[in-house]
Amino acid sequence: MGGVDVAAVVSSVEVSSDNANKAGKHSQVGHKSVLKSDKLYQYILDTSVYPREPAPLKGLREMTAHHPWNLMTTSPDEGQFLMFLLKMMNAKKTMEIGVYTGYSLLSTALALPEDGTVLAMDINRKNFELGYPYMVEAGVAHKIDFREGPALAALDEMLKDEANHGAFDFIFVDADKDNYLNYHKRLISLVKVGGVIGYDNTLWNGSVVAEEDEPMPKYVKYYKDFVIEVNKALAADSRIEITQVPISDGITLCRRLN
Template structure:
């Protein structure tokens, strides 16, 4: 999966040299993950720092992450949150999230992260049933693409007015503009992008960072 959209490697290296502040524990989890199967699912360091920066900008205290993998993005968020901040992290893999929990413990932020190992739609529905609608400051969506729209609709209920939803992989290595690609993941992303553009409940902007990020602000 393309990780730095249309940015020459030399320019990316320079950007990282002058901007990236990645702690040792973050570097360790990233470097371990690179050696694993499905390593391409991990976000790049500059995306993690950018999202943590956004969390700090909006003074986020309650975050929902849909799709954890080995916990790199959740760790960026947890380190950016204030002491009372909390993350609910959703994933279906005990194998990958066991790695995540090991690093969260080492970083001293495990108390901030409530891991829910279950189908994410099940977890989101439980949160809604538990009267947590409108209580999240930031939601990061990076899971199975076929369910993106379902995740989005529930996320829109869970996020507070003025809160931020971040959706990953919206450019999908350019496949979204190539009609030759009709696989379920590409079609789902293409349809989601079209629906978000027309959704009057939100304000959006799309950034060509990593594999494409859509930033969504929920209107009041």
């Protein structure tokens, strides 16, 4: 920093962020992880995500963009993140709760080895069927076991069989937020020790820090307190270690300890 008085710059930052530094609040200098603009997000997509997005995933994404409930889809940067994570973990046996048209499901299936499997559950088969041709095109349909119906009942059935206990390397939860804690009670036994459960949308459109009277869509308001409860419960659960990753709408990764 030729010609710049580093000590003066540091001390001015310290003074201006004095309040923010108090008791656990983030400081300006440490505030690097939350995106500051849509432009920056577009930059990530254009630079690092879209150029590496497999063609069938791109096709599925573009098809979903025309669907009336497209708000529900997994974002492409999160899809890329899931693929990276699964490969890093060498995940082989996985589960997904909440499929919609299948962006996260296809990302998962692409990241698994040839003999890997993803058990995918959703109450709506029609939307899964819209995405299925792209899974066939990608050559990964044989890894996908789709089951239609409410996930909670299916998990209870699975728990009856000891062989399912500790059987899953990775579980992605992206369905009814008011059931996340009910899922967690069951999934903690189904994921293996050292395996990971990912709970999606744990920042819930930013509503987790909204004021009581702040205007927000009805569905956001309805699930807000459930998500806040989930975040507290996961942070207090000594059976797991966690990291809340601020990608997309927030995903909390939970690694089973014992």
